[in-house]
Amino acid sequence: MPRSGYVSLVGRPNAGKSTLLNRIVGQKVAIVSDKPQTTRTRIVGVQNYPDGQIVFVDTPGIHRPLHRLNVRMVDAAVETLREVDVVVLVFDASTRPGSGDAFVSRLLQDVKRPIVLVLNKIDLVAKAKLLPLIEQVQGWHDFASIVPVSAETGDGVERLEQVLLDLMPEGAPIHDLDYLTDQPERAIVAETVREKVLMHTRAELPFSTAVIVDQFDEESRERLLRLYCTIFVEQNSQKPIVIGRGGEMIKRIGTEARQDLERFFGTKVFLDLRVKVNPDWRNDDRALDDLGVPRTERRPRKPRR
Ligand SMILES: Nc1nc2c(ncn2[C@@H]2O[C@H](COP(=O)(O)OP(=O)(O)OP(=O)(O)O)[C@@H](O)[C@H]2O)c(=O)[nH]1
Ligand SMILES: [Mg+2]
Structure with a gap:
């Protein structure tokens, strides 16, 4: 009998969950950065094996949420714990375990499914x-x-995949064998642009940046895919940083994102980027809905003094 099932990748921010997902499915379906809190929604990536299929669910890093955005992120991760066949806890073995890890371990106490610990x-x-x-x-x-x-x-990744496959229930593949990810093309575009912003900025900017695709022009797609995006920042002072001296930074972000997208879509891409200020979008439910970060009932906690 073939095996198939769901595995969620959970853990602290920056542990390497998205890197692991991309490595397993052999394609870049989730963006990666050296800044924490890179992943903001659940991202599915499917891998097929001669004897089965695993649907991997990458999740945002579990952390103490101070904005509505972050509450939605953490809840998205925690909810998967009840929905999957096996939970993979990804731990960054190059760091020392801390209070954040203790918090994640406590969350896992109620999980009835098998938990595999990955020392990444x-x-x-x-x-x-x-x-x-x-x-x-x-x-x-x-x-x-x-x-x-x-x-x-x-x-060690192949060994991990074998361990997970052995834990999967018997069953036919959940998705068609050519199904890779649940990420819509628009999300891939927005996330690719955001990745380049994360890569080239520091301090608060990576956290206060969001990207929306204003227009995805299918018309001449075979020859040239035309994409129009807006990069949102929270403060007026952040706008010149993203644009850079003489537009140097936005050009660099645009060029790198375009190259990645041309590879992904297998076509020439025209990418138009603009930068706008949207104060406190991280606490604005409408903005978060527009960005496709799923809703949740919980409220953010007060910052610790
Ligand atoms: N040296 C090394 N770096 C790694 C490894 N796995 C991931 N990284 C790096 O760790 C950083 C974080 O990786 P991500 O995959 O974005 O981590 P994540 O757990 O998805 O983080 P969030 O989405 O913020 O929760 C990136 O700079 C990766 O290149 C690894 O096995 N070895
Ligand atoms: Mg991630």
């Missing part, structure tokens, strides 16, 4: 440190398995 970024960890780390994390939970990997180099 082992390319950054000295071999001698790995065994003591494994002994330490064993105390967190009764894990179905603990698998060290490097999502970056691919080391």
Whole structure:
């Protein structure tokens, strides 16, 4: 009998969940950055095997939410815990476990499904440190398995996939064999632009940036795909940073995003970017709806003094 099922990738921001998803499905379906809180919604990526199919669900990093955006993000991650066959907890093995990890472990206490712990970024960890780390994390939970990997180099990832496949229930494939992701083309475009903004900016800007596709021009798609996007920032002072001296930064963001999109769509792309200020969009439910971040009932917590 073939096997098939759902696996969610959860963990702290920056642990490497999206890198792992991309590595497993062999394509870039989720953007990646060295800034925390990169992923803002759930992202599905499907991988087929000779003996089954796994539907992977990448999720936003679990953190203390201070804006409505972040409440929606964390809830999107937590909700998957009840909906999947196996939970993969991704831990950055190059960092020391902290209070955030304790919080995530507590969340997992109520999970009835098997939980596999992935120790990621082992390319950054000295071999001698790995065994003591494994002994330490064993105390967190009764894990179905603990698998060290490097999502970056691919080391250990095939072994992880075999472990997960063995935990999947019997069943026919959930999706057609050529189905890769649930991300609409517009989301791929907006996220690609956002990735380049994240890559080239620092401090608060990565967190206060959002991208919307104003126009996705199908008409001459075979020859030239015309895309028009707006990059939102929260403050007037952030606009010149994204535009850069003499428009240098926005040009760079545009060129890099266009190159990625041409590769993804397999066609020439014209990409028009503009920058607008939208104060406090992270707490504006309408703006969040427009951005496709799913709604939730919870309210953000007060900042800790
Ligand atoms: N050296 C090394 N770096 C890694 C590895 N996996 C991910 N990274 C890097 O870690 C950073 C975060 O990776 P992401 O995949 O965006 O992390 P994430 O868990 O999806 O983060 P959020 O979406 O913010 O929750 C990026 O700079 C990656 O290149 C790894 O195995 N080794
Ligand atoms: Mg991510």
